[in-house]
Amino acid sequence: MPFEFSPQKLVYGGEALGYAQGRTVLVPRVLPGERVEVEPVRIAKGVVHARPLRILEAAPERITPPCRYFGQCGGCHYQHLDVERQVCWKADIVRETLQRIGKIAWDREIRIHQANPWNYRNQAQLKVMTAESGDTALGFFAAESHQLVPIEECLILSPRLNSILGQLRQPRWLGRLRGCTEVELLANDQDDRVRITLHGNPEADAPERLADDLLQQLDGVASVVILEGRGTRLYGESVFTYRVGEFKYRLSPGAFFQSSRYLLPELVKSVTDAEPGDFALDLYAGAGLFTLPLGRCFERVIGVESHPAAAGDLQANAESHGFKNIRAVRQTTSDFLRRFAQKDPDLVVLDPPRCGVGNSALKYLIDLQPRRVHYVACHPPTWARDLACLLAGGYRLEEVEMFDCFPHTYHIECLARLVRPDLASR
Incomplete structure (x- = not known):
């Protein structure tokens, strides 16, 4: 049976959350403060998932979605909301996720990176x-x-x-x-191939x-x-390449690469921004998006990637740019960390898939005692979970950044910079 619903906030996943008839309710394409008639679709773990039928009272910030497929196609979630308001809500979601999942009360600034919200996917x-x-x-x-x-x-x-x-x-x-x-x-980066x-x-x-x-x-x-x-x-053509800044990356079929064309240079700069040092690890390195810039700052860099095609690209990209100080390792991050004996890397970059790093691999990482960790992630819940583990291992969260790489969707790219105070001065 349809019922009236007034959502309270937007949550990760692209839905609005509220309460009705004594239950938690999630509804897509509605905004906090609106009165909406909704119809239940399913109930899972005590949560009612419903679809909107009619907007009875619209929020002042509601806009007409520019895309004629919005509400039918599953790609976008927030086209009924101005981009600036989208970003504000996403920052709130990052902060709330850190608190709810990681038990991390982050009351300092979340630095936000934005770019053109249209035609951004490569x-x-x-x-x-x-x-x-x-x-x-x-x-x-x-x-x-x-x-x-x-x-x-x-x-x-x-x-x-x-x-x-x-x-x-x-x-x-x-x-x-x-x-x-x-x-x-x-x-490609020029949008011509x-x-x-x-x-x-x-x-x-x-x-x-x-x-x-x-x-x-x-x-x-x-x-x-x-x-x-x-x-x-x-x-x-046997080789397909994508340039980011001064580096040109070979990308083989099946190998992962970032799909946001406008914010890629800014993301790379932020993730690899570090004082020059002796040794850096790039875990979940892919084709070397971060590995190559790290090769300019550190005497020695190891990039670790388990996907065969991506690991081959990583090796080829390091060689094509003349790096003698970069070593590509085809191995899972967990297996690599379990066997790797060298202590005290100056910097470790983490860019895992949605499942995150996980406690066992993080335990091995903490045992290596890296001075700094830069953790970039596409899935805030597992990112917050992993950050809690790093903080329990003696690390301090210094900065949080958010990249709105995918406007009009709920997807968020997050960056955390961590330091271990007792090791940072070595």
């Missing part, structure tokens, strides 16, 4: 679905479902990616994508012809990768 994962009628559509999934929302344009994708999307939506291409499950697009990765089995009888046609007929396509099962076939 990557897209477009879903492909073919109906029983044989018609094929391209778009994004709706929130919390596998229902496809076909789209003509995405306001947060770069201009080049939108151009490719528009061309792929033409019937002559959609028919040839039948058999694919996903079309992944990656644009794109790698297309096709997941699945497009044109099973002639994938080479499809790849050649994409390379020849779509503006800006540098390479095409077809992933089917465990096999990878590459057509076009």
